[in-house]
Amino acid sequence: KAGVTQTPRYLIKTRGQQVTLSCSPISGHRSVSWYQQTPGQGLQFLFEYFSETQRNKGNFPGRFSGRQFSNSRSEMNVSTLELGDSALYLCASSLGTGGFDIQYFGAGTRLSVL
């Protein structure tokens, strides 16, 4: 069974641009969560989607948004990029939304904002 696939793996953007990251969950998984990982802040929760609905949202500005499609694939978008948005963005999928569900992570998209 294929794992969680994130594309692209690397991105370089300039300040003010916008970016879209994609995540394909494990087949059969309906929950997708997004995290931002930086050396200074660690792993920060962005949002979680289940059945095309956002269930939870972290403490990020409105420039960060996401969506989930009917096939459970998810995208996150960051508009008006800032230097501080440079990070590894990780997507995780799980079967459901129970607290006991294991999250399976993709390899991440490394975003560099210049």
Added chain:
Amino acid sequence: AQSVAQPEDQVNVAEGNPLTVKCTYSVSGNPYLFWYVQYPNRGLQFLLKYITGDNLVKGSYGFEAEFNKSQTSFHLKKPSALVSDSALYFCAVRDTNAGKSTFGDGTTLTVKP
């Protein structure tokens, strides 16, 4: 609000020696606790979880973790460390209802030959 603390940024052990990576948590209800490992340029990989039941949980690659409710701890252990265990380890707690996971800051484990 839930939180996780990993008090050690770095743990160094010699190959063949036992290792412990510490984690304490705070959560309002019953905790769901997880350990993940991250290798360079990779995502996180699941090691083990505690939901309920036996306080000693066994996971992948010979790792185990001990849940201690009174000390609100969930320390990761391995009886005999391997050089290949060198990586970044994260402890996480999940709310019983929400999908949000709260992660610790991570502990870098270095196993020297």
